Amino acid sequence: xxxxxxxxxxxPALRAKCKAVEDTNDEIRTLFEDMTxxxxxxxxxxxxxxxxxxxxxRLFVIDVSRKIGPKKNHGLLKLLNPVITYSEGEKxxxxxxxxxxxxxxxxxxxxxxxxxxxxxxxxxxxxxxKGLEAIAIQHELDHLDGILFIDKVSSLGRxxxxxxx
Amino acid sequence: MKRYFSITSIGDDRPxxxxxxxxVIYKLGANIEDSSMTILKGQFAMILIVxxxxxxxxxxxRGLREALGLHITVEELDRAQLDEHVVPSGTPHIISAIGTDxxxxxxxLSKLLSSKGINITDMSxxxxxxxxxxxxxxxxxxxxxxxxxxxxxxxxxxxxxRELSVDFSLREVEVLGL
Ligand SMILES: [Zn+2]
Numbered sequence: 368x369x370x371x372x373x374x375x376x377x378x379p380a381l382r383a384k385c386k387a388v389e390d391t392n393d394e395i396r397t398l399f400e401d402m403t404x405x406x407x408x409x410x411x412x413x414x415x416x417x418x419x420x421x422x423x424x425r426l427f428v429i430d431v432s433r434k435i436g437p438k439k440n441h442g443l444l445k446l447l448n449p450v451i452t453y454s455e456g457e458k459x460x461x462x463x464x465x466x467x468x469x470x471x472x473x474x475x476x477x478x479x480x481x482x483x484x485x486x487x488x489x490x491x492x493x494x495x496x497k498g499l500e501a502i503a504i505q506h507e508l509d510h511l512d513g514i515l516f517i518d519k520v521s522s523l524g525r526x527x528x529x530x531x532x
Numbered sequence: 533m534k535r536y537f538s539i540t541s542i543g544d545d546r547p548x549x550x551x552x553x554x555x556v557i558y559k560l561g562a563n564i565e566d567s568s569m570t571i572l573k574g575q576f577a578m579i580l581i582v583x584x585x586x587x588x589x590x591x592x593x594r595g596l597r598e599a600l601g602l603h604i605t606v607e608e609l610d611r612a613q614l615d616e617h618v619v620p621s622g623t624p625h626i627i628s629a630i631g632t633d634x635x636x637x638x639x640x641l642s643k644l645l646s647s648k649g650i651n652i653t654d655m656s657x658x659x660x661x662x663x664x665x666x667x668x669x670x671x672x673x674x675x676x677x678x679x680x681x682x683x684x685x686x687x688x689x690x691x692x693x694r695e696l697s698v699d700f701s702l703r704e705v706e707v708l709g710l
Contacts, residue, residue, distance in 0.1 A: 412709040434708070461624075461707045471707060499708060506710040516710070 371405045371420040373465045381466055382513040383423045388447045391489035395426070399445040399487050402428045409465060414503040416510030419466050425449065427507035431500040440500040449484035449508055452493075460502050462516045472520030476505045536565070536609040537588045538581055543602035545576040552596055553604075557582055560592050570656075581609070620651040622675040624705040625682070627689070631698030633659050633666040640692055641672075641700070648685060651675045668698070673705070 374380055388395060398417070406415040406428055414429035430443040456478030463471045480501045482494040496504050506516055541553060550569065557564060562582040569578045582588070590606045597604060631637065638657065645652060654673040659666050676682060682702070689700040 409709065411707070414708075414710040461705050463707060463709045465709065499706065502708055503710055506708070 368404050369401045370408045371401050373405065373409075373415075373419055374421055375465075376467050376515065378421070378466075380418045380421050380423055381510070381515065383418055384513050385418055385423045385425045385511040387425050388485075391447065391485065391487060395424075395447070396487050398422060399426070399428060403430075403443065403445070406430065407433070412465060413499070414507045415465070416507045418510055418513070425511045427510065429500070429503045429507055431503055435499060439498060440496070441494060444494065445487045446482070446484040446492075446494070447487070447489075449482050449504070449511075451480050451505070451508065452483050453479075453481040454501075455479050458498070458502065459521070460499070462502070462506060464506070464516055467515060467517060470517070472517060473522045474502075474506075474516050474519045475521060476502050476519075480504055482508075533611070534583050534585060535587065536581055536583050536611065536614060537562070538579070538607050538609055539593075539604065540580075541578040541596070541602045541604040542572075542575050543600055545571050545574055546600075549576050549600060549602065550578070552600055553578060553580075553593075553602070556592050556596060560584075560589055562588055620675050620677065622651070622677040622680075624653075624707060625674050625676050625702060626705055627670075627672050627674060627700055627702050629668070629670040629672075629693075629698050629700045631668055631693070631696060632662070633668040634696070637668055637670070637696055637698055640696055641670075641689075644688055644692055645674060648680055649677055650680065650685070651677075 402415050402417065402420060405420065406412050411434065413431050413433050414427060416427040417424045426447045427449070428443065428445050431440040432442045454477035457475055458478040459473050459475045461471050462474050478501060479497040482496060482504055484492060484494065486492050509516070543549065554564070562584045565581045565583050567578065567580040569576065571577070588606060593604045593606060596602050629637070629641070642652060652672055652674055655670070657668065657670040659668055661667070676685070686702050689702055693700045
């Protein structure tokens with residue numbers, strides 16, 4: 368296990384269109400473990416996408432329970448080749464991103480989504496998510512297409528800039 | 533060593549103000565660090581913090597006063613103060629308010645907040661037309677330090693709201709680190 372360095376804008380990996388993962392092997396499982404450890408190294412961080420650690424592959428980890436506890440979410444999810452198959456509603460929340468530190472902004476996203484993906488053993492799973500978990504999924508999925516939340520910001524949470532810890 | 537300056541400007545709104553002011557800043561060799569601009573009652577108001585490696589020629593802004601009728605002030609900021617500034621920590625919340633326009637709403641609310649050590653980090657108010665009298669609206673962002681009972685604040689807010697005939701609503705801003 369290792370904490371990986373998190374890339375910051377304007378690293379080109381953050382703007383890359385990531386490639387689908389062809390097969391689920393130990394290398395991918397180790398990457399998932401390292402990404403989970405990296406996410407957990409940052410207080411308040413509930414998601415991390417592969418391009419943020421320089422791997423341009425379609426996978427991410429999220430764990431909203433780090434912020435809101437075990438209710439109304441799936442806890443730690445390691446997801447490969449994720450696709451949103453259904454979305455509904457709208458919710459504005461204030462997002463931040465490890466790759467764009469000290470910047471927060473309000474972003475409008477779907478309130479509920481259903482995600483289809485592979486888990487770390489290559490099994491197909493369906494994840495119905497709502498609230499913060501749905502937001503996190505959409506933010507991380509955007510990373511896989513080289514889209515950053517600043518591309519979607521409607522207003523600045525300028526006063527709430529986090530200090531570097 | 534970098535030096536920092538505040539530039540504030542207000543004047544009758546029209547297209548081209550930002551272009552004109554930023555042109556002067558650019559040609560003087562200054563860098564816009566932070567800025568906020570908005571329209572208040574038809575006046576375009578700008579607040580900018582710019583940085584420079586050396587002094588900023590305030591005279592460079594004189595032309596804008598004449599050409600666009602802007603009221604501009606330029607002041608150097610105390611570098612030591614900037615370096616020592618500590619961002620108050622706590623949980624971000626938003627208070628929104630709506631009520632009949634009358635003097636003392638901002639004062640009443642801000643006095644309540646400061647008595648609890650709650651910092652106001654952003655604030656915007658606007659008077660809008662109402663059914664028969666003007667209506668006062670307000671959205672403010674605050675940072676609630678650890679150890680403050682938010683239920684207690686909410687109680688006192690609704691008490692103040694009754695006194696002022698204003699409806700206050702308080703909610704936490706969810707910030708997601710992703
Ligand atoms: Zn991100």
